[in-house]
Amino acid sequence: MNHKIAVIPGDGIGPEIVAEAQKVLDAAGKKYGFEMEYTKVLLGGASIDVHGKPITDEAIETARSSEAVLMGSIGGDAATSPWYKLEPSLRPEAGLLAIRKALNLFANLRPAYLYEELKAACPLRDDIIGSGFDMMIMRELTGGLYFGERKTVVEDGVRKAVDTLTYDEKEIRRIAVRAFDIARKRRHLVTSVDKANVLDSSRLWRAVVEEVAKDYPDVALNHMLVDNCAMQLVKDPGQFDVILTENMFGDILSDEASMVTGSIGMLSSASLNETKFGLYEPSHGSAPDIAGKGIANPIATILSAAMMLRYSLDLDEAADAVENAVKKVLGEGYRTTDIMSEGCTQVGTQK
Ligand code: ATP
Ligand code: MG
Numbered sequence: 001m002n003h004k005i006a007v008i009p010g011d012g013i014g015p016e017i018v019a020e021a022q023k024v025l026d027a028a029g030k031k032y033g034f035e036m037e038y039t040k041v042l043l044g045g046a047s048i049d050v051h052g053k054p055i056t057d058e059a060i061e062t063a064r065s066s067e068a069v070l071m072g073s074i075g076g077d078a079a080t081s082p083w084y085k086l087e088p089s090l091r092p093e094a095g096l097l098a099i100r101k102a103l104n105l106f107a108n109l110r111p112a113y114l115y116e117e118l119k120a121a122c123p124l125r126d127d128i129i130g131s132g133f134d135m136m137i138m139r140e141l142t143g144g145l146y147f148g149e150r151k152t153v154v155e156d157g158v159r160k161a162v163d164t165l166t167y168d169e170k171e172i173r174r175i176a177v178r179a180f181d182i183a184r185k186r187r188h189l190v191t192s193v194d195k196a197n198v199l200d201s202s203r204l205w206r207a208v209v210e211e212v213a214k215d216y217p218d219v220a221l222n223h224m225l226v227d228n229c230a231m232q233l234v235k236d237p238g239q240f241d242v243i244l245t246e247n248m249f250g251d252i253l254s255d256e257a258s259m260v261t262g263s264i265g266m267l268s269s270a271s272l273n274e275t276k277f278g279l280y281e282p283s284h285g286s287a288p289d290i291a292g293k294g295i296a297n298p299i300a301t302i303l304s305a306a307m308m309l310r311y312s313l314d315l316d317e318a319a320d321a322v323e324n325a326v327k328k329v330l331g332e333g334y335r336t337t338d339i340m341s342e343g344c345t346q347v348g349t350q351k
Contacts, residue, residue: 003313006066007038011045011092012286013296014072020298021070021305024322028309032318039066043099044074044092045083054095060102068312069099069279070305073286081288105271105279106142106171107178108250109307111135112237112257112267117330118339121262124234133237136186137257138179139250141271143171144201146247165201167246169208174274176212179244183219185310189241190221193229193249205246226253233257258283265297265338268304270311278312280304295348297336299326 007022009015022038029035041059048054063069075092078084083092099105114122114132122129148164176192183190192209194202206223213221224232226249232239233256245253258264267283282300290296303326310319335344 001034002037003034003068004037004039004066005308006041006063006069008041008043008063008069008071008074009046010043010072010074010286011076012073012288012291014046014074014286016072016291016294016296017282017298017301018070018072021301024302024325025070025305025309028315028318028322031321032315034313034315034318041069043071043095045076045081047095048083048086048090048092053090054092055098059095060099063099063103063279066277068277068308070301070308071279071281072301073282073284075286077288099279100141100271103277103279104142104273106140106274107175107272108139108141108254109182109270109272109278109311110137110139110254110258110267110283111269111303111307112137112254112261114237114261115263115266115327115330117327118261118263118266120341121339122260123262124237124260128235128237130238133240133260134187135237135240135243135257136182137243137250137254138175138182138245139254140167140171140175140246141250142247143167144247146251165199165246165248167201167205169204172205172208173212176209176244178272178274179242180212180216180219182311183242184216185316187241188219190219191224191229191240191243192221193224193226193243193245193253195226195249196223197225201246209244229253230256233260263339265336266299266303268300268307270304270307272311276312276314278308280308280312293350295337295350297338299336302326 009018025036039062041062074096113134145165148166150163152161194205196202196206269283270278270280272278306319306322309315333344334347336348
């Protein structure tokens with residue numbers, strides 16, 4: 001079976017790490033009987049250099065007609081790169097925002113997984129880590145406080161600023177459905193995080209999530225207030241499977257969770273819409289400081305490719321194999337410089 005994948009190598013270390021992920025996908029394909037048909041798409045700085053703008057209609061159409069997008073990283077060093085002398089709407093990151101909007105990618109998925117072999121980098125105590133943790137944070141990405149009405153006024157000589165947090169039930173339902181679908185492929189538990197003791201938007205969130213849960217009797221649901229969740233992430237991270245939450249809460253909690261793993265360079269991410277389509281990319285940036293040196297850690301991108309196999313292509317067995325291969329490589333002591341520790345074998349060629 002052939003799968004149509006759009007590949008955005010991107011900027012900085014992007015092309016290097018995407019090339020490694022493609023090798024892994026091809027190897028998995030040989031073993032599990034599928035083939036990837038890659039179409040290269042320019043986005044961000046790479047597109048500015050060729051087309052004078054960070055995204056083209058053609059790039060969006062190629063992505064739209066693919067089953068998924070595998071992306072490296074976008075952007076450069078804002079202090080030195082000429083891309084950042086352009087007006088904001090022409091800078092690399094504008095290309096990323098445009099593709100998210102064009103493809104309606106409203107759900108952002110970020111795993112936080114603790115590798116036994118990298119436990120030393122985890123800032124939590126051993127008794128808290130326990131048998132490890134493996135959670136998936138699903139953050140709503142196109143609504144809520146970041147997209148509400150905002151204004152600043154002066155009333156009776158006093159400055160006043162207003163931001164509104166709005167969700168309608170359709171927006172909540174579509175992301176809740178995605179979260180329950182994902183939980184079915186994991187450990188069948190959704191923790192929905194809100195502030196329902198204070199906010200109306202959270203009370204609606206909770207009610208709609210409860211309604212969706214009725215269609216998933218095999219998935220357990222619990223609710224947690226966001227302040228408690230922030231605490232539980234460092235007190236007992238092992239309790240979580242899928243965390244479902246709105247835009248701002250998810251922004252804060254997913255950063256907290258990634259720090260708790262201690263190895264940001266290992267973390268993948270995905271942005272999904274209502275279909276099986278997804279855009280898969282590492283959580284980290286384009287690392288212009290090490291680009292072209294042959295020392296970038298490709299694991300976050302390889303794990304993003306595994307997520308693509310699982311969530312967009314339903315190739316769960318191949319996804320498991322890729323994730324296990326990453327564990328095996330770490331277990332055998334191979335490390336890039338960013339995760340290097342004593343007694344391990346350094347890989348990557350310093351060019
Ligand atoms: P963003 O572009 O998302 O704002 P950032 O500028 O905050 O990201 P990164 O580009 O992720 O940061 O880089 C932060 C640091 O981590 C840099 O020193 C970079 O070299 C290092 N780094 C990031 N990704 C990797 C990787 N895959 N392998 C090795 N080092 C990395
Ligand atoms: Mg950066």
